[in-house]
Amino acid sequence: MYxxxxxxxxxxxxxxxxxxxxxxxxxxxxxxxxxKWDKDLI
Amino acid sequence: MESEFFSWILKYDxxxxxxxVAGAIISLGSVVAADIILLWLKxxxxxxxxxxxxxxxxxxxxxxxxxxxxxSGLLLFLPRVGxxxxxxxxxxxxxxxxxxxxxxxxxxxVSPNFNKLVPEWSQNTKMVKNFTKxxxxxxxxxxxxxxxxxxxxxxxx
Numbered sequence: 001m002y003x004x005x006x007x008x009x010x011x012x013x014x015x016x017x018x019x020x021x022x023x024x025x026x027x028x029x030x031x032x033x034x035x036k037w038d039k040d041l042i
Numbered sequence: 043m044e045s046e047f048f049s050w051i052l053k054y055d056x057x058x059x060x061x062x063v064a065g066a067i068i069s070l071g072s073v074v075a076a077d078i079i080l081l082w083l084k085x086x087x088x089x090x091x092x093x094x095x096x097x098x099x100x101x102x103x104x105x106x107x108x109x110x111x112x113x114s115g116l117l118l119f120l121p122r123v124g125x126x127x128x129x130x131x132x133x134x135x136x137x138x139x140x141x142x143x144x145x146x147x148x149x150x151x152v153s154p155n156f157n158k159l160v161p162e163w164s165q166n167t168k169m170v171k172n173f174t175k176x177x178x179x180x181x182x183x184x185x186x187x188x189x190x191x192x193x194x195x196x197x198x199x
Contacts, residue, residue: 009116016109
């Protein structure tokens with residue numbers, strides 16, 4: 001159990017870093033998530 | 043060497059606890075904000091495009107919080123051999139795994155599909171209705187899971 005919890009924590013840390021980079025890349029740095037309906041917001 | 047590492051962790055225990063609570067505040071704050079925004083969307087379906095733009099940023103906040111929580115949680119856990127035997131701790135870890143998997147589902151399935159459905163959102167089509175059911179379950183899991191984790195944190199500290 002001790003090592004399972006350690007493994008889960010490490011896995012969660014690495015996955016969190018992955019998603020932070022993934023979201024920043026998609027939402028801040030590229031136009032991947034820009035849609036036609038974006039113009040309605042302006 | 044190992045005991046030196048654990049004594050170093052225990053020396054900074056109060057700070058690690060601080061970051062553990064801070065991580066929970068960051069994540070839970072985002073979850074509550076997302077729930078309020080989704081409730082707003084229920085009453086204002088023509089605002090779907092705004093919601094689709096804001097929710098990835100709230101999701102980013104949850105992942106930042108979860109990162110802080112998992113690193114600080116690991117540092118708190120390491121010197122406390124035996125805590126894994128407590129049923130409340132096991133329940134907390136089960137909830138953490140649940141919100142973690144739910145977060146992956148929200149990012150990889152819910153968010154991209156929501157973006158695709160934005161143009162037809164206010165017409166409340168069959169696809170929108172089906173999506174709302176799946177996304178609603180994921181949102182409820184997120185809400186109950188995160189609140190459960192924070193309540194169990196309060197019991198532990």
